[in-house]
Amino acid sequence: MVDSRPALVQRDGDIVEIDGTSAVAFSAVQGSYYVSVKHRNHLGVMTASAVPLSVTGTSVDFRTSATGTYRVTTSAINQSQVTVAQGVALWGGNVVYDKSVIYQGTTNDVSAIANQVKGPLNLTGAANYILNGYYTGDVNLDGRTIYQGNSNDVNYIYLNVTKNHPGNATGQNFFVIKEQLP
Ligand SMILES: [Ca+2]
Ligand SMILES: [Ca+2]
Structure with missing residues (x-):
């Protein structure tokens, strides 16, 4: 890694400096670099090839599949992003930050949601x-961590693992979605 920056994802998907408006700026010398984004509870993604970066600014649009992304292998189990109605997106559900989205099994991300919800603020320990x-x-x-009930966060993990991943054709609960970074 040559350089990295903390940045802010805006509601529309733009990634900007933490001042909320400026383009993300790096201190590395002008040249071509692989660009990657990482997120606190999504799987990271990286361009498949080096992108020329200069002071004039370069747009890297990870919302479109036209932007090639790095995959560990071309096997169906290695998918760098999820296909959504708007295009492609980061895999969500990496609650336990370990480069994997897991619905069922060891170090699954669902139990972590339960643990957070049943924390000290939840005096009765209610699952909902x-x-x-x-x-x-x-x-x-959406600013709310929900384990059980309407708009619960667990369902996104369930859907990504069992329905949205082309490498899990049989819809297994224990399939692991792996981050596609070198
Ligand atoms: Ca995880
Ligand atoms: Ca939520």
């Missing part, structure tokens, strides 16, 4: 308690 705030269990980024 709505935990407001900035937590990795908030998979859909």
Whole structure:
């Protein structure tokens, strides 16, 4: 890694400096680089080839499959992004930040949501308690971590693992979605 920056994802998908408006700037010398983005509870993604970066600014659009992305192998189990209605997106549901989205099995991301919801603010330990705030269990980024009930965050993990991944044709609960970074 040559350089990295903390940045802010805006609601429309733009990634900007943490001042909320400026383009993300790096201090590395002008040249061509692989560009990757990582997120606190999504799987990271990287361009398949080096992108020329200069002071004039370069747009890298990870929302379109036309932007080639790196995959460990071309096997169906290695998918760098999920196909969504708007194009392609980062795989959501990496609540336990370990480069994998897991619905069922060891180090699954679902139990982590339960643990966060059943934390000290939830005095009765209710499974349908709505935990407001900035937590990795908030998979859909609506400001609420929900384990059970309407708009729960677990369902996104379930759908990504069992329905949305081309490498899991039989819809197995224990399929592991792996981050596609070198
Ligand atoms: Ca994980
Ligand atoms: Ca949520």
